[in-house]
Amino acid sequence: MKDAYLSIAGEARAVYRDRGSRFIGIVIPVGSEEEIRENLERFRKEFHDARHHCYAYRLGPDGLQWRVNDDGEPAGSAGKPILGQLLSAGVSDVLALVVRYFGGTKLGVPGLIQAYKTSVREALSDAGMATKVLMTRLRVEFGFEQMNPVMKCLKEISPEIIKNQYDTQCMMEIRVRASLAESCMDRLNSLEGVKCRNMDEALALTKFSDN
Numbered sequence: 001m002k003d004a005y006l007s008i009a010g011e012a013r014a015v016y017r018d019r020g021s022r023f024i025g026i027v028i029p030v031g032s033e034e035e036i037r038e039n040l041e042r043f044r045k046e047f048h049d050a051r052h053h054c055y056a057y058r059l060g061p062d063g064l065q066w067r068v069n070d071d072g073e074p075a076g077s078a079g080k081p082i083l084g085q086l087l088s089a090g091v092s093d094v095l096a097l098v099v100r101y102f103g104g105t106k107l108g109v110p111g112l113i114q115a116y117k118t119s120v121r122e123a124l125s126d127a128g129m130a131t132k133v134l135m136t137r138l139r140v141e142f143g144f145e146q147m148n149p150v151m152k153c154l155k156e157i158s159p160e161i162i163k164n165q166y167d168t169q170c171m172m173e174i175r176v177r178a179s180l181a182e183s184c185m186d187r188l189n190s191l192e193g194v195k196c197r198n199m200d201e202a203l204a205l206t207k208f209s210d211n
Helices: 033-046 079-089 109-129 142-157 178-189
Strands: 004-008 012-018 023-029 052-059 067-070 094-101 129-143 160-165 169-177 196-206
Touching: 004 052, 012 109, 023 079, 023 160, 033 052, 033 094, 033 169, 052 079, 067 079, 079 094, 079 109, 079 196, 129 178, 142 178, 142 196, 169 178, 178 196
Parallel strands: none
Antiparallel strands: 004 129, 012 023, 023 094, 052 067, 052 094, 129 169, 129 196, 160 169
16 A cells, blocks of 8 residues: 655745746645645735636645646646646645736747746745655554553554553554554454554655755
8 A cells, every 4th residue: 555655845936937928836735625725716816917827736645636727728738737747746735836927929839838837847846845654543442451562562563642541441542654554453453352443544644855
């Protein structure tokens, strides 16, 4: 199971100019379609006087959730080149938007493709890369007498402990990498008196590069 993938570290912008037209490329990390809608609305308000607001996005570990929008430009001249840059960079959970201010001279489809992909490529370069890791939440329940074997098992897995309750009956909620969740559950459930179940949560956590 793929549980790690590339995204970007933060929002970035770049400007490309050609024959009077100005193209402002913007990339921003996102985690849902709701975030995408909110950001599109924000940028449309910020650049309310621009002629075109073209965009593309990819979501999810495999980037299988995607969309392109030419916003009035000739078909295939804006959204697809923008998406192409996200594919070339191998990033997902990213919204890429290019705002165009028309300069009075038509650029033709080849000129538009060059402008849209260049502005996004430069913005991606400035944004920096980050790795996202899918985590799964598990709930572990056990008697106090099972504390030592449970903690020994968890020490080998190195989970993130979200909450715990130690009493006659103990409870822990932990996060583990999604690819390790099933084996972790199997190991814990193999211990006498221990119950471990999936809390049906998949959360993408961002781990920033040291570069």
